[in-house]
Amino acid sequence: xxxxxxxxxxxxxxxxxxxxxxxxxxxxxxxxxxxxxxxxxxxxxxxxxxxxxxxxxxxxxxxxxxxxxxxxxxxxxxxxxxxxxxxxxxxxxxxxxxxxxxxxxxxxxxxxxxxxxxxxxxxxxxxxxxxxxxxxxxxxxxxxxxxxxxxxxxxxxxxxxxxxxxxxxxxxxxxxxxxxxxxxxxxxxxxxxxxxxxxxxxxxxxxxxxxxxxxxxxxxxxxxxxxxxxxxxxxxxxxxxxxxxxxxxxxxxxxxxxxxxxxxxxxxxxxxxxxxxxxxxxxxxxxxxxxxxxxxxxxxxxxxxxxxxxxxxxxxxxxxxxxxxxxxxxxxxxxxxxxxxxxxxxxxxxxxxxxxxxxxxxxxxxxxxxxxxxxxxxxxxxxxxxxxxxxxxxxxxxxxxxxxxxxxxxxxxxxxxxxxxxxxxxxxxxxxxxxxxxxxxxxxxxxxxxxxxxxxxxxxxxxxxxxxxxxxxxxxxxxxxxxxxxxxxx
Numbered sequence: 316x317x318x319x320x321x322x323x324x325x326x327x328x329x330x331x332x333x334x335x336x337x338x339x340x341x342x343x344x345x346x347x348x349x350x351x352x353x354x355x356x357x358x359x360x361x362x363x364x365x366x367x368x369x370x371x372x373x374x375x376x377x378x379x380x381x382x383x384x385x386x387x388x389x390x391x392x393x394x395x396x397x398x399x400x401x402x403x404x405x406x407x408x409x410x411x412x413x414x415x416x417x418x419x420x421x422x423x424x425x426x427x428x429x430x431x432x433x434x435x436x437x438x439x440x441x442x443x444x445x446x447x448x449x450x451x452x453x454x455x456x457x458x459x460x461x462x463x464x465x466x467x468x469x470x471x472x473x474x475x476x477x478x479x480x481x482x483x484x485x486x487x488x489x490x491x492x493x494x495x496x497x498x499x500x501x502x503x504x505x506x507x508x509x510x511x512x513x514x515x516x517x518x519x520x521x522x523x524x525x526x527x528x529x530x531x532x533x534x535x536x537x538x539x540x541x542x543x544x545x546x547x548x549x550x551x552x553x554x555x556x557x558x559x560x561x562x563x564x565x566x567x568x569x570x571x572x573x574x575x576x577x578x579x580x581x582x583x584x585x586x587x588x589x590x591x592x593x594x595x596x597x598x599x600x601x602x603x604x605x606x607x608x609x610x611x612x613x614x615x616x617x618x619x620x621x622x623x624x625x626x627x628x629x630x631x632x633x634x635x636x637x638x639x640x641x642x643x644x645x646x647x648x649x650x651x652x653x654x655x656x657x658x659x660x661x662x663x664x665x666x667x668x669x670x671x672x673x674x675x676x677x678x679x680x681x682x683x684x685x686x687x688x689x690x691x692x693x694x695x696x697x698x699x700x701x702x703x704x705x706x707x708x709x710x711x712x713x714x715x716x717x718x719x720x721x722x723x724x725x726x727x728x729x730x731x732x733x734x735x736x737x738x739x740x741x742x743x744x745x746x747x748x749x750x751x752x753x754x755x756x757x758x759x760x761x762x763x764x765x766x767x768x769x770x771x772x773x774x775x776x777x778x779x780x781x782x783x784x785x786x787x788x789x790x791x792x793x794x795x796x797x798x799x800x801x802x803x804x805x
Contacts, residue, residue: 340422343367348400348531349420349427350538353489353604355593356412356434359542362588363420364400364531368392372403376418380426383419395585397520397576400528404588413437427539430488433607436663438773438803441607444480444487445767447672447704448548450498450741451530452477455511457740457764462510467744467762470785476739476764479784481536487768488606489541493613494548494672494704497530498741499523500577503555503568505742516572523554523577531586544589546613547600548672548705551583552628552636570637579638580617589613594655600641601648603655608771608803610664612655612698614648616671620688621646627673627682649688656696662802665774667698674703674735676712678752678759690717693731699797700777702767704737707746709781710759711735711791720755727798734779740764758791765790774801 346363354360361374369392375383391404403420410416412434417426433441450456452475461468469475474482480490502522505511514522537543550556554577559568570578580600589599596602600615617628618639628636642648659667675686682705693701694716712735714721714728721728738745738760748761760781768780768789775798781791 344369344422346420346423347535348528349423349535350531350587351429351540351542352544352587352589353432353542353606354406354408354590356432356605357410358406358408358593359410359416359429359431360404360406360588361418361420362402362404362586364402365392366400368394368401369403369421372405373421374405374407374418376407376416378414378416380417383417383426393585395576395581397524397574398585399524402585429540429542432542432604435605435607435660436802436804437607438801438805439607440770440772442487442768442770443489443491443606444483445491445493445670445702445736445769446476446480446739447493447702448495448707448737448741449476449492449739450495450501451526452533452740453529455505455526455529456498456742457744460510461742461744462505462508464504464508465510465743473785476766476784477533477537479782479787480766483768483782483787484537484541487541489544490537491544491611491670491702493546493670493702494616495550495737495741496545496548496583497527498550498743499527499530499582500550500554500556501742502526503559503572507561510742516568519554519572520574520577527582544604544611544613545583545587545599546670546672547580547583547615547617549617549628549634549636551580552617552634552638553578570635596651597641597647601651605664608664608774608801609666609668610659612652612667612669614652614669614671614689616673616682616685616689619648620684621649622688624684624688626684626688649692652689653692653696656692656698659696661697661799665797665799665801666700666771666777667696668700668702669693669698670702672703673705674733676715676718676733676753676755677703677706677710677735678749678756679706679708679746698731699795700732700734703733703735706735707737707744708748708759708761709736709738709763709765709791710748711757711779711781711793712753713755713757715755725793725795727796732795734767736765736767736781738763738765740784757793760790763790774799774803
């Protein structure tokens with residue numbers, strides 16, 4: 316039995332009732348934190364949370380808001396120790412590609428909409444959004460004040476990144492968030508810094524869950540309409556990251572203060588359902604999906620590197636998170652990645668984009684084990700673009716291979732293009748770039764909160780924009796050109 320399956324068996328309680336009447340709708344069954352995820356070009360996973368367990372979660376759906384004449388069910392209503400809610404997941408299937416549907420989770424009162432993914436080979440242009448290192452906004456997160464050790468508060472009245480994404484959501488097809496989701500684990504650091512009231516360490520579980528739920532509540536305005544594709548970051552692995560020492564009281568905390576529900580990516584495992592089944596990946600750790608002209612690949616830069624390479628968040632790794640591994644055998648992720656990349660039909664999905672949380676090219680701290688694990692395959696199979704975060708700055712790099720700048724630049728390079736954008740914002744603010752940037756750095760910012768917007772124009776041109784959350788202005792833009800022929804549908 317894999318570590319992931321063991322983790323699920325220990326930490327999740329799954330409803331397996333084969334049939335049950337619909338429960339009465341009340342506070343315990345009212346849906347919240349509604350979120351979507353692609354499940355192939357004919358499916359959509361609808362997920363939401365409730366305070367009580369649902370015997371048989373269901374979703375009604377249809378093309379007409381007044382005729383939701385289809386209904387899908389599941390047996391998945393799960394929780395974990397210390398959680399205050401249940402996570403419900405339903406696969407809505409047999410849909411038409413690139414089609415608008417209305418849907419209604421069980422006990423919801425107003426239908427929402429989603430649009431299914433474009434079929435592989437659809438050559439029509441579209442836009443998608445990427446955000447990394449995004450945390451709760453407001454009293455428990457990023458606001459106009461900060462605690463000790465944090466910096467870059469919002470200006471009074473300034474629009475934050477979640478609000479910006481909501482403002483511009485009509486302009487992108489989906490949102491991709493490769494790690495560091497909510498920063499609920501920062502509760503201890505925020506308390507030590509005087510930003511949140513002190514609690515006992517035993518009471519930290521309640522603070523953690525409150526921050527986590529606040530984030531998902533805030534994101535619902537986006538995630539209930541746009542597929543929200545996520546991946547693992549280090550802040551999903553532990554509950555006291557970055558704040559383990561209280562110097563005033565001379566107390567040093569370790570991960571041992573964290574209850575089971577806050578460790579080992581438990582929240583990530585239970586809260587989301589990414590298309591790993593459709594892509595033969597693993598849970599929400601590594602998977603892929605197609606959308607029109609692009610093949611998207613989510614990798615796990617935290618655990619499961621295989622080939623004798625120690626990943627950062629594994630026991631003994633540099634992150635000291637004692638998480639995972641999750642694969643059924645040591646090389647599973649790397650084997651999967653190679654099989655996935657070599658199976659891509661570049662005539663139908665000419666663009667291949669890989670996202671993982673930690674960068675291995677950056678003017679600052681980099682992840683050498685990540686480079687050792689992933690760059691050989693990314694280069695071998697001609698990946699066009701690699702997206703990372705982890706450092707809370709924005710930096711656009713040149714196309715690179717083994718640290719060498721491709722002389723073609725963005726004009727038909729052979730090497731992958733790298734972009735790091737961890738400037739979305741959370742309680743601790745932004746990081747500071749070093750005074751001297753790397754030679755391969757083409758543009759960098761460490762003073763502005765923002766997110767990435769990509770436009771896939773056609774088979775040969777793809778544009779990236781860094782969007783300032785505060786006012787929607789584009790502070791950096793660049794277009795990648797690839798000289799190739801494709802077989803795309805109009």
